[in-house]
Amino acid sequence: MPTNDLLSSPLRTSVVALWRYKGRAAAVFIVTMAAAVAALFLVPREYESEARLLVRIGRENAALDPTASTGHTIALSSTRETEINSIVEHLRSRSLLERTFVLVEPESTSAPPLEREMAFRSFQKTVHIDSPRASTVVLVQCAAATPQRAQKTLATLLDLYLDEHMRISRNLGSHAFFVKQSASLKEQLDGARQGLRDAKNKAAVASLEGGRTALESQINSVEMRLREANASLAASRARSASLHGELDDVREALLGQLVQGSPNDGLAGMRQKLFELRARQEEILSTHTDEHPRAIAIRLELEGLEKALRAAEPDRHEIMQAILARETSEQASLAAQKEQLESQLSQLNRKLLELNENERVIAGLTTEVTQLEATYLGYVEKTEEARMDEALRADRITNVSILQPASFVPKPIRPQKASVLVMACLLGIFGAFAVALMSDQYGSPHRSSENGTDAGASTGRGVSSAKPHGASPSGKNGKRGDPERHYVKV
Incomplete structure (x- = not known):
């Protein structure tokens, strides 16, 4: 039983069928391989060019556009992944x-529009753009019929992208806009400064x-x-009033010293010399007579x-008059000084x-000048910054590098x-087996009987043929001319 099961297994059947129809199987395999080889020679070859872009941190992603920060700004968070995706989508743009x-x-x-559209779609399929995860590198690939064409197409795409990237990263007219606005603000600032200067000249002050x-x-x-003049004048008047009653009791010798407000040094010297001469006279008379020449x-x-x-x-009257006149x-001097000081005080108060009246005008002009200066410096x-952006754009300096x-x-x-x-070989083998099995299954009955007889003989088994019961050569139990049925007994 195991031997019979082995011989009747599908594998044995397939091998027998393949051997029996080895010609057909070989033909299918050869035709398949020939078709593959012909396809390798006939199918047009396709070449690919590859480039990589590095996205760095630069002015495009680390700084605001000059026109975006002229007023109140809102902090926006943008990740590197967002920037990479934006670059990939830009490269894929139509x-x-x-x-x-x-x-x-x-x-x-x-070309006609429809034909041109079909050609463009075919070209669009040859460009592949992707970016690996957790990377700042963008991979760009392009396929073409020749390596030169693939390289040229990819180089053209990269050049156009760099120009477009620099164009869309900054506003092209921002520099001219800021130059115009700066000139206008400069004129306003000069006018405000001139008005402030005129107001200060009118008020005769350098600053408030x-x-x-x-x-x-x-x-x-x-x-x-x-206050000092008033005090001195009051003291002088009080002193003058008191002198009228007190000078009568002052000795004449002291009155002469008070004329100038201090002792008279000339008269004091004469009195001292007089005192000395009298002392010498007494000394001489003590030793000489009055008639002595000395x-x-x-x-x-x-x-x-x-x-x-x-x-x-x-005399006493003149001395008193002199004191009172002084x-x-x-x-009078103190009164004149007081009047002058009062006049000066009145002028200073005016x-x-x-100044208080001009303070409002000067303060307003000062505030205007300060605001215009701050705005002008900002512009x-x-x-x-806009000039630097244009210079970077002219020199093609950007945060995307090749x-x-x-x-x-x-x-x-x-x-x-x-x-x-490899695929042709596998397909040829599969096709050979399929043709052999189909030929064996759908082949002619005589061929199947002969094959069965041959197979039995080759295995050493007894093979006999017999007619079914009720069958006759003349075809009584069946139609005449029907092929004879053979049964193989193993």
Whole structure:
């Protein structure tokens, strides 16, 4: 039983059928391999060029556009993954691929719209753009009929993308806009400064705080001097009133010393010399007579000095008048000083009132100038940023760098010979088995009987043929001419 099961297994049947129809199986395998080889020679070859872009942190993603920060700004969070996806979608955009298609195939512009659309869609399928996860590198691939065409197409696409990336990253007219606005603000600032200067010239101050401080200091000084003058004038008047009753009791010798307000040094010297001459006279008379020449000489000198002293000393009435006249003149001086100080104080108070009146105008102009200066400096800074953006755009400096330029690969990517041959070999083997099995299953009965007889003989088993019961050669139990049924007994 195991032997019979083994011999009647599907594997044995397949092997027997393959051996029995080995010619047909070989023909199918050879035709399949020949078709594969012919396809390798007839199918057009396809070449691929590859490039890689590196996305760095630059002005496009780390700084705001000058026109985006002229007013109140809102903090927006943008991840690197978002930026990479934006670059990939830009590279896949139809406008960019259409411009590349027109530059690579200029003859397509004269084609009908439908034909041109079909050609563009075929071209669009040859471009593959992707970015690996957790990476800042963008992979760009392009396939074409020749390696030169693939490289040229990919290089054209990258050049157009870099130009478009620089264009859309910044506003092209921002520099001209800021230059115009800066010039307008400069004119307004000059006008406001001129108005502030005129207001300060009218108020005769360099600054409000400085002018107010200087004016208050002058007012305080004048008020202090005025108080001192008033006090001195009051003291002088009181002294003059008291002198009328007190000078009568002052000795005449002291009155002469008070004329100038201090002792008279000339009269004091004459009195001292007179005292000394009298002392010498007494000394000479103590040793000599009155007729002695020395005594006569000293006596004459004494008489002349006394006469000169009497002529130099004023009388009591004149001294009193002189003292009172001096007090009167001092009072007049103090009164004049007081009047002058009061006039100065009045002028300073009027200036203070004028300064208070001009303070509102000057403060308003100062605020306007400060605001215009801040705005003008901001616009100057934005103008410089816009100028720098235009310079970077002109020199094609951006945060997207070509990490790997468009490559030139002379080896085609399709068709792949090894894969095609392996697939053809497998298909040929499968086809050979299928043809052999089908031929064995649907083959003629005589052939099947003969094959069965041959198979039995080859196995050494007894084989006999018999007719079914009720069958006759003449065909009594069946139609005449029917083929004879054979039964193989094992």
